[in-house]
Amino acid sequence: MTQRVSDQSFRSSHPSSALHVTQRTPALFENAYSPRVPFTVKESPDQWATYEHHLLVCLRTGDDKSAHLCLDRLTERFGPANERIMGLRGLYQEATAKDNPTLQTILGEYDTILQDNPVNVPILKRRIALLRSLDREEDAISALVDYVGAFPTDAESWCELADCYQANGMSAQAIFSLEEALLVVPNSWTLHARLAELLYISTKSADATVSSPQILARSIRHYLRSLELCDTFARGLYGLILITSQLIQHPEYLAGGSAIDGQVPSKEVLERLNSMALQKAEALIQSQQKTPNPDVTQDGIIALKELVQQK
Secondary structure, three states, X not given: OOOOOOHHHHHHHOHHHHHHHXXXXXXXHOOOOOOOOOOOOOOOHHHHHHHHXXXXXXXXXXXXXXXXXXXXXXXXXXXXXXXXXXXXXXXXXXHHOOOHHHHHXXXXXXXXXXXXXXXXXXXXXXXHHHHHHOOOHHHHHHHHHHHHHHOOOOHHHHHHHHHHHHHOOOHHHHHHHHHXXXXXXXXXXXXXXXXXXXXXXXXXXXXXXXXXXXXXXXXXXHHHHHHHHOOOOHHHHHHHHHHHHHHHOOHHHOOOOOOOOOOOOOHHHHXXXXXXXXXXXXXXXXXXXXXXXXXXXXXXXHHXXXXXXXX
């Protein structure tokens, strides 16, 4: 089954958009595929990606009945033994579980499936997600370490591992995990910004060392890279403004050159970067007010506007 999902799928993360998608779900079944007469209705890969997308959105909005209809239709088409279908069914069962004992039962079912097929990737991922839901963070980290050892090019799982590490106060391991993810997807501006955030956060911890200025310089470089890849990325602009402003206020951290090999850039360079970021932020805010771009999150614009107003 195809794993392609259109860009519009990701825009339904907003509650109102998700509700709109859910309301359109019944229309999917008007001219539906029939496994008994497979050629009566033309099918396409996007059709099944749409079913999967509606399944996920319906679960998010609590429309379990429509979600089950989507799951049944996908199962009819691809069969219950399809690994992706098994993963989606597990997701449905988790979402509709009423209590922890039910989730524990589902976890046992995952273990049984993996005994027969240890490389069932969708079930491996569902098991990890379920371990996190059950607050078994150590088990989740152990499972993720094993997983990325077997599938080192799975950037999503490296990011999940980074999130687990960060949630448990293991900043160095989280940073390493995101660096591994960037080796797989080096042009992801969101990952560059997330790595920059983790680097910045690591300087605020109780065990931060005298190397904090150099870590902040690394953070700046990753924020700049994220903006080089997407100059309207509100999160990148926010971080760059925040860090450059703080470094300007601490002249003892500053060097005489540019941020090369961990060296903190000079005050002049920082001021230019800060000014550039503020100008781009103001332009982005004004642009969003006139013609909203659906690819720019409203929350990011609100946070960016508040930061700009403080400067």
